[in-house]
Amino acid sequence: MPTLGSLLLSSTKPRRLRDWYVAVFEVHAERTPDDAYDVLGFGSDPAHRFWVMIDSRDDVGDANPEPGRFLLNIEVDDAEATARAVDAAGGRWLAPLENRDGSLFGTAIDPDGNYIQLIQLSDQARAEMEG
Numbered sequence: 001m002p003t004l005g006s007l008l009l010s011s012t013k014p015r016r017l018r019d020w021y022v023a024v025f026e027v028h029a030e031r032t033p034d035d036a037y038d039v040l041g042f043g044s045d046p047a048h049r050f051w052v053m054i055d056s057r058d059d060v061g062d063a064n065p066e067p068g069r070f071l072l073n074i075e076v077d078d079a080e081a082t083a084r085a086v087d088a089a090g091g092r093w094l095a096p097l098e099n100r101d102g103s104l105f106g107t108a109i110d111p112d113g114n115y116i117q118l119i120q121l122s123d124q125a126r127a128e129m130e131g
Contacts, residue, residue, distance in 0.1 A: 006051035063113035079104035079120035
């Protein structure tokens with residue numbers, strides 16, 4: 001069975017992008033041994049982390065021209081605190097945080113124009129998904 005384990009974000013300003021994700025999500029960033037790109041680990045269980053790699057590329061523009069094509073969904077424990085971190089890091093919002101039947105959703109825009117959907121599922125919604 002295939003496992004989706006990572007995502008590569010390419011940027012003309014990878015350090016700026018890395019710093020934004022570190023500030024907003026309080027994740028640890030590491031450089032690869034060959035110093036090619038940054039690696040951010042999402043998730044508390046080391047065996048089931050999702051890795052976001054941030055790479056410098058010269059074949060991409062400064063901003064994503066079609067950010068709605070791909071959204072990075074990030075589940076958080078405290079969506080309101082994460083939304084404040086987005087604001088503090090200078091992030092913009094496509095859709096501000098809102099309550100949808102007890103779950104919180106909002107779509108932020110990272111410095112490269114990518115859409116990041118913040119999700120805090122209610123206990124009920126999580127149980128329905130797992131059951």
